[in-house]
Every structure is written in structure tokens, then in C-alpha cells.
Amino acid sequence: MTAFDWQRMLIDKLPLQFLFEVTLRTLFAYLVVFSFLKISGRRGVRQLSLFELVVILTLGSAAGDVTFYDDVPLLPVAMVFLTLLVMYRVTTYAMERMPRFGDWLEGKPxxxxxxxxxxxxxxxxxxxxxxxxxxxxxxxxxxxxxxxxxxxxxxxxxxxxxxxxxxxxxxxxxxxxxxxxxxxxxxxxxxxxxxxxxxxxxxxxxxxxxxxxxxxxxxxxxxxxxxxxxxx
The missing domain is CATH 3.30.240.20 (bsu07140 like domains)
Incomplete structure (x- = not known):
């Protein structure tokens, strides 16, 4: 390996056209995270509970990988989004039905x-x-x-x-x-x-x-x- 090899440092073996794919992937990841916040009804990070913050971080990790790794396809990330959304809905429903579970998960004021x-x-x-x-x-x-x-x-x-x-x-x-x-x-x-x-x-x-x-x-x-x- 050659130190300060600008070809390797900037784009390595990927073609320049991959930069346009990165743009598309970033837009996809942005829309996935934005859609989750929109569907869950949350307007800001200060309103996120501990459980919701974990969900967002998990989703953010998946969305981050898909933005610039050429070997990460888009559909699995969409499945991550759908799975987390179902988990979110099920968990919030359980918290409403079982207050003790909600207190254990999020704590109490x-x-x-x-x-x-x-x-x-x-x-x-x-x-x-x-x-x-x-x-x-x-x-x-x-x-x-x-x-x-x-x-x-x-x-x-x-x-x-x-x-x-x-x-x-x-x-x-x-x-x-x-x-x-x-x-x-x-x-x-x-x-x-x-x-x-x-x-x-x-x-x-x-x-x-x-x-x-x-x-x-x-x-x-x-x-x-x-x-x-x-x-x-």
C-alpha cells in the first residue's frame, strides 16, 4: 500500500459514477428516517423516549450503511424500517395496555x-x-x-x-x-x-x-x- 495515495483515499476502486449512486442512497436513507419520525408522530429529539431513541439509532445505523457501501442493497434496509415500525407500534400498544410494562421500559416522571x-x-x-x-x-x-x-x-x-x-x-x-x-x-x-x-x-x-x-x-x-x- 502506498501512503497518501489519493486515488485510494478519495474513491479507491469504485468508478466515479458511484458518487451519483451515493446521492440516491443518501436520499433513500433520509426518506426512511424522516418517514419513521412522521409516522410515529414525533416532532423532535427532545420528545423521544429511551425506547424511541434506541429505535432511531438502530434505524440510523442501517440507513448510514446503505448510503455509501456499494454491497448493501436497498430492500433489506426497507425491511429494517418496516420491522422497527411494527415493533414500535406493538410496544406502544403494550405500554398503553400494561402500565407496569411502560414504567419499566421508559421509567416514570x-x-x-x-x-x-x-x-x-x-x-x-x-x-x-x-x-x-x-x-x-x-x-x-x-x-x-x-x-x-x-x-x-x-x-x-x-x-x-x-x-x-x-x-x-x-x-x-x-x-x-x-x-x-x-x-x-x-x-x-x-x-x-x-x-x-x-x-x-x-x-x-x-x-x-x-x-x-x-x-x-x-x-x-x-x-x-x-x-x-x-x-x-
Missing amino acids: AVIIEDGVCDVPNLERKNISTDEFFMELRQKGVEHLGQVRIGIMEVNGDVSLYFQPEDQVRPGLSVLPSPLRQQYRQVPAAGLYACTCCGKTTELQAGGGGPCSRCKHEEWSEAISSQRYAPS
Whole structure:
């Protein structure tokens, strides 16, 4: 083999006309994947469940191979598409008829925030760090946990939020990144502080601190009580 052999690197032993066949194969693969998403009724990746994502990846693998391998015929890929579509229909039907099967396959929504306090064990079971979760909250216009009445982690990884009425917003933990909020093991002044792990608020005296009564975490941040300004 000769290094930097441009003939081999660019097209090897295939004729130049094969490039037009690649165009046709790519169009075929695109239409197959697009048709699946259209028939299944899904409009975006954020709406895909774990099962649906596996189906799409499987279909994408088959569609990817057919685009540029000259020895991969088109009809078997079409059969892969039909088989996956039947599996999808059967599985979704079974999930509707057998809720336990659906919960096992996709998981269940989990309440992560309730009345301004974060359920850390539920968050850990979802394999999501507090920093990642707080990033989701910031993107939805949340400044601190006290603004949130209920926060639910959906099965597709999205976060659904129900906010406190304006007159019931309570002091809570800021969701800003750690470098942008002061954190203490011993607080500098008396006041209301929030646990930086679960968000539980506690009145502390100057020099006070210690473990949170809810999660045993030992770092505190001054609780804030600003109102939420919804995006216009």
C-alpha cells in the first residue's frame, strides 16, 4: 500500500459514477428516517423516549450503511424500517395496555422540587447532577428554588415546572453556578440561609452552620426572595 495515495483515499476502486449512486442512497436513507419520525408522530429529539431513541439509532445505523457501501442493497434496509415500525407500534400498544410494562421500559416522571426544596435522592436516581438540573432551571427563567412550587423530571429528560403565585414566592436557594454565589460552612452574619444541596432554608446565627437537617450537607448560601420575571 502506498501512503497518501489519493486515488485510494478519495474513491479507491469504485468508478466515479458511484458518487451519483451515493446521492440516491443518501436520499433513500433520509426518506426512511424522516418517514419513521412522521409516522410515529414525533416532532423532535427532545420528545423521544429511551425506547424511541434506541429505535432511531438502530434505524440510523442501517440507513448510514446503505448510503455509501456499494454491497448493501436497498430492500433489506426497507425491511429494517418496516420491522422497527411494527415493533414500535406493538410496544406502544403494550405500554398503553400494561402500565407496569411502560414504567419499566421508559421509567416514570419524578418530582424533583416541591415547595422550593430539591429531592436530591430522586435527582440521583435520574443520574443527573445538581449543576445540570440547575442549568435546566436557569434556561426556564428560574432564579431561585423558592419560585418553584413543583418541578418534575419527565421520562424524556425534560423538566416541567409549576411556579408559585407571586404573593407566595418564598426565599430559596439561588440556582446560579457555584462561582456566582457565596457559599459558607460558617455563615458570616445572622439570617436565612439555604442548603446548597437540597435548598432547605434555615435561620442561622453568625458563625453558625453545620449539617442540613434534611440532607446533612454542610454548605450554605444566603437565601434570596426575588420575584420571577416571566419572559415576554
